Amino acid sequence: MNAKNVCVISGSRADYNYLKLICEKINKSDKLKLLLIITGMHLLKEYGNTIDLIKNDNIPITKKIPMYEEGDSLSMSLGNVVGETICKFTESFNELKPDIIIILGDRYEPLIAALTATILKIPIAHIHGGDISGTIDETLRHVITKLSHIHFPATPTSAERIRLMGEEEWRIHMFGSTSVDIAKSETLLSKQEVCKKLELDGYKKLILCLQHSNVFESDKAGDQMKITLQVLKDLNLQTVIIYPNNDAGSKLIIKEIENNRMNPNFKIFKNLERRVYFSLLNSVDLLIGNSSGGLIESPMFKLPVVNIGTRNKDRERTENVIDALHDYIDIKNKINKGLSEEFREKCQYLKNPYGDGTASDKIVKFLEELLINEQLLVKKLTYKV
Template structure:
């Protein structure tokens, strides 16, 4: 039986990879261990470790957290996590490390895999956002042994980076699996949980910090929140991730907590998050979820700023800047423009058919010996 160690540090990436973990746990070929760190262990971001506990996996915690709201705090987090991760991996002796996306936890995991001679499988590589995360994501790709991109463009990007084509498997986005296969709460349950009047429109607002725009993070967040107040629209505003600038965003959000039409959530369990998306009139902000998952619900996605500007998008996405006037115009279009709303209802997701987890586990079960896996050659060497 092969032991797989999956690394997770945030609610978003855990929700995205959860379909793969379910398939692994059902297989007789694998023994699964979840290594949890970062935001999962930070109560101020909603105690998301509880979601992993509820799923019943064997969890190993590495107590590395983002202690400050500065650029340097990310580097200190990577250093502390890599130190603890090294000890944990030496003890666990996994046959494979499973990673997803482009966060600091994943970069540390890829580095550890290479130096400890443990093969690395990377999900969601090759994406192009036009943002600093691209560099981290591509670095993880080069440190990984197997690749599971979400779309054709990303697959081509990975191959252009020199990765052997037989190691690159187009499977789609794993988060779509959850939408297709997970039971989504009824509208009344969502209304009760988040104190919403679902007979009226509501939006989801989720704004993460952007590292190279950190000096403007408060202004950008305030613009979005001021628009919500000006329009007096029901909104579920979700806390950001713990990257540098995240606490500044939280401080701004909480200045609006007394408006009765604004509901603030530290964390939203992914099943409930899909419920919010299903019944929402639009999602606003800069989360990758707005790009990848909203097309499955046929709702408008208003993409603010640069964080996702280069990502592959469906027809339901409106790209705008940070100014209030642009945000107001986009929200009004999402609520009132019947032609655009019809286009959203007909949009197709470029991110797969909801079977990524099954495909990934099937491919992993067919992998050969570790020594053969680690002898990776790039196309430049052929």
């Protein structure tokens, strides 16, 4: 029996953290053949050439599909980008002939791959569908869900939302978040080792800041980042700052970050290798910003999180998350709350809703046994009118 061609699409450092173990396990399977397509911000020098993270993991890259030009103003060019990239994916899928594609989340890269696969009658497996967040990402995520043939939601609540969209029960398989898998699989550095590697003072409070733009407020992204950084400066907090994704408004955020590069309390990185990043989560006193990873991964590390703004206001979370407005006084108060001994003690008793770290194994085993046939491709609504 020939191995099934499984095409995994990764467009950013964020989704690669969720897909890395799946790629490795597919690559070792006798029943599956890995086809890895790299696209999106992975190929942008100004965002750190995150394709190097994949190369360092020795995972074979089948094809690179350039999507953005260096220096693009994404909000102005996105329509053209989507159209041109659909053409590139069409050529690649016709050449590679995948039996099924795997995509994750809610960015434009998985949407483009899903649209192309639908037109070419290629089955789609979608990870982390059914989530809610509160921004335009939600629209993209739910569109991808309706285009997909197999669903791997991360929580029981997300699985139920997919059922309510009319998806057939046999298509839905809740194994947890693959991000939990990758965090549990890493051999973490000690706090002392992390501080030495990143030139930090291990005796001072340590904050991790990861803030992206909300596409509905992209013109305000710079001012919002400026407020966050001003609070951190005024509180005299040692902070590791990581560049945002390449969403509309990201260049405004990067400008504010770079304006503060000479601040002795700030250490600024375009990217961090995965082991260092998770070790940092295990070492810092608080995470601040609006990263979805902060809500999904932080419970494993009993880490207080200040979640700013509306980008992830509706995302499923545990009691370690404190919501804040893009407001100086509110952010300052919420940081102080998150750093308090009382709140840190509360975080020690968290139960992570995102699974037990076995999702990648279960997904790959499922794909090994999956029948690719007409029944898989022809979708039916479960609700009656």
